[in-house]
Amino acid sequence: MTLLTFRFAPSPNGDLHLGHAYSALLNQKLASAAGGRLLLRIEDIDTTRCTPEFEAGIYRDLEWLELAWEQPVRRQSEHFAEYQAVLDRLIGEELVYPAFMSRGEIRAHIAGSDKRGRDWPRDPDGVPLYPAMDKALPIRERKRRIAENLPFAWRLDIEKSMACVSADLSWTEFSDDTLGGTRRIEARPQDWGDVIVARRDIPTSYHLAVVVDDALQGISHVVRGQDLFLATGVQRLLQDLLGLPQPAYFHHPLILGPDGRKLSKSLGDTG
Numbered sequence: 318m319t320l321l322t323f324r325f326a327p328s329p330n331g332d333l334h335l336g337h338a339y340s341a342l343l344n345q346k347l348a349s350a351a352g353g354r355l356l357l358r359i360e361d362i363d364t365t366r367c368t369p370e371f372e373a374g375i376y377r378d379l380e381w382l383e384l385a386w387e388q389p390v391r392r393q394s395e396h397f398a399e400y401q402a403v404l405d406r407l408i409g410e411e412l413v414y415p416a417f418m419s420r421g422e423i424r425a426h427i428a429g430s431d432k433r434g435r436d437w438p439r440d441p442d443g444v445p446l447y448p449a450m451d452k453a454l455p456i457r458e459r460k461r462r463i464a465e466n467l468p469f470a471w472r473l474d475i476e477k478s479m480a481c482v483s484a485d486l487s488w489t490e491f492s493d494d495t496l497g498g499t500r501r502i503e504a505r506p507q508d509w510g511d512v513i514v515a516r517r518d519i520p521t522s523y524h525l526a527v528v529v530d531d532a533l534q535g536i537s538h539v540v541r542g543q544d545l546f547l548a549t550g551v552q553r554l555l556q557d558l559l560g561l562p563q564p565a566y567f568h569h570p571l572i573l574g575p576d577g578r579k580l581s582k583s584l585g586d587t588g
Contacts, residue, residue, distance in 0.1 A: 321353030321537045325379075325386070326527075328360045329371035333378045336542065336572040341384055343569060344540050347496060356534055357386040361394045362519055362526055391534060393526050400521035403529055403559060404471065404514065412481070412558060413514055415459050416451045416472040423448060438510070441547045446510030447472060471515040473554075475507055482557040488549055491567040496538070499565070504550035512551055524551050532561040543568045 325341045327333060348355040359375070361367035379386075407413045418426070426448045427437045438446045451459075452474065463469065486506070492498040506512075514525045521529075531539065546568040556563055 319537065320535075321348070321351045322356060322535050323348040323351075323353060323538050323540060324356040324358050324531070324534065324536050325384075326358040326360050326530075326541075327375050328363070329368060329375055330361075330363060330366040331371060332374055334572075338378070338382055339572050340540070340542060340569065341379060342382060343494060345384055347494070347538065347540060351496075351538075353537070355384075355386045356536070357390045358530060358534070359390060359392045359394075360523070360526065361392055362521055362523070364394060364519070367394075391530060393521075393530065396526075396530075397520050399533070400515070400526055400529060403525065404520050406559070407473075407514065408471070411474070412478050413471045413473055414452055414454075414511075415463060415469040416447065416449070416511070416513075417454075417462055417467055417469045418448065418450060419468070426450070440509045449511050469517050470513045472511040473514050473551075475509070475511050478554055478558055479507055482554060486550075486553055486557060488553050488563065489565040491565065494540075494567065494569060496567060502549075504553040505547075506550040506554040508547070509551050514555075524548070524555060528552050528555045528559065528561055531564055532556075532559075536564050538567070539564045540567045540569065542571050544571060 323344045325344045327337055327341075345355050347353075357379070359372060361372065404413070423445070427445050430437050440446060449472070451472075454462075486504040487501045488504060489499050490502045492500060512522075512524060514522050516522070530536075549566060549568075553563065555561070
């Protein structure tokens with residue numbers, strides 16, 4: 318019988334808040350009820366914002382909550398070579414391309430479209446989709462820019478990628494925190510456009526690292542906040558492209574502040 322495996326995966330870029338505590342305890346409760354195991358993963362690919370001090374604070378807070386997890390803890394910053402190997406595969410299959418447009422160039426391009434009366438498409442979070450002008454660059458020009466050390470990010474070619482997977486791309490979503498009933502959710506990664514999967518100096522992104530880690534750690538159940546519900550479509554696409562196993566998901570309600578917004582580290586909602 319396969320051991321059910323859950324995970325709690327915070328980023329050490331700030332102190333934990335009440336929403337993190339709720340998610341951690343829910344994962345522990347469900348793992349215990351299922352006779353499974355709980356893993357802790359430190360998602361620290363953002364090496365400029367993540368610090369050892371915040372990571373130490375995560376351990377203190379989780380120990381105070383009496384959370385128990387199996388060792389060893391997986392720290393993403395220690396596994397860049399694994400992510401690079403997966404990225405190289407996507408590059409070799411021409412499913413990603415180097416995107417060189419700066420934020421200023423992106424804004425100017427979108428502003429020009431708006432002036433012409435064309436509303437620029439946006440992703441589910443309201444962020445304008447990447448213009449993807451770089452797709453037309455000849456291979457020689459791409460190599461020249463990379464050789465000159467110009468800033469760039471690797472973006473997923475969503476059109477090519479969608480053509481490589483089945484038309485019924487979806488995931489299993491549990492109906493509530495008892496993990497009783499389930500429903501199939503249609504995955505719509507195309508709504509996010511050509512998402513970033515890696516950067517010049519960091520061979521991964523949140524989406525790419527998460528699907529690789531979930532597969533390597535044998536995660537069977539991903540229990541996390543509702544704010545990541547729609548982004549699951551991007552992760553399902555990457556799982557299919559890379560031939561990775563598909564966990565089942567439950568996106569729990571968020572803990573909201575008195576003003577009705579979700580709690581946020583960046584807004585100081587920490588303990």
